[in-house]
Amino acid sequence: MTAHSDTPARGPGSGKRERILAAAEEVFAARGFFQARVSEIAKAAGVADGTIYLYFKSKDDLLISLFEDRMELVNNELETALEGAEGAPAKLRCFIRAYCDLASRHPNTAEVITIELRQSSKFMKEYDNPRFADFLRRLASIIEQGQQEGTLHSEIPAPIAARSLFGALDELLLAWVLGGGEKFDIVRAADWVGDMILKGLEARRNQ
């Protein structure tokens, strides 16, 4: 369960909730989760400090809610990107490209996902992370589909392949975010890594 499910978040005042989340994303990316103060987030959102606590229980809850919200966006965009793709290899390519393209258009979100989230022990150790689980399940189910249709080999369990593919992309995004988005072209790098992983997963005729 998310901690904000009984807040006014989904009611008519949800524009304010969105504004607080956007402000939190900006402040976390600029100052880091631990250095960020709730009062700075309130100021950036143009609300009183106390208003934040009507929507979120704590700074940890704000980070978790932000992650849930952004992963929902990611999952929705990925679903749309996958609509035209036929077969597991094309779907995997689409998935990788759409994920990195999304990150390149929302660098603050990429920073919060790759860096700030690991800064909340609560997030890392106590929260079971349902939207991220959805994301991994979606990725694993594409790989599983390929293993069933025979386009991908079955030597590696699909959840392990999915998790390591996510890790490869997450590390690339981390390097890209830490380099200020200027060290390399993240979408091009995603294509290279996508090719490498796809070749690694493809079924081979002579095996």
Add this chain to the structure above:
Amino acid sequence: MTAHSDTPARGPGSGKRERILAAAEEVFAARGFFQARVSEIAKAAGVADGTIYLYFKSKDDLLISLFEDRMELVNNELETALEGAEGAPAKLRCFIRAYCDLASRHPNTAEVITIELRQSSKFMKEYDNPRFADFLRRLASIIEQGQQEGTLHSEIPAPIAARSLFGALDELLLAWVLGGGEKFDIVRAADWVGDMILKGLEARRNQ
């Protein structure tokens, strides 16, 4: 430059430094970097609080020094593991297996590398991370060697391949550490991922 280079760290009293690092690793893994107190580390090491500051400037410096020390261990063990391997594919397999095997034997080190380090913004944003750079360079140079000898294809730049391979292993270790080391066999998973990446990097006759 490392912050501890002018401390008594490398002198005759270095047994105490080792003890402080071992205690820090244990306390960071159990309590998390931000929750850990220098006084707890001192107690676990059996030294006075003030003694820690003879060796390390701050808790951040302690984390960075711990990382440097452990990455030196990792780099040395990897060098030994690679000694018998001939050719890039065999070397890559050795590297992946030795890295994950090392992590499975030192779960606290794995936890500090995968989780706690990302909790220090100083580490993530201000520190240039020389031993980790060595680690990545070593991995990239094996891939480059394979590209030159023709056993691996050259479609992906070696540093991008190295970074994403590290990311895949780091994410696997993270899942393993968060699952208390019990969710799956990390060395077996490393073999699967190693196979997948190697197949993805192998040069193909019909291309």
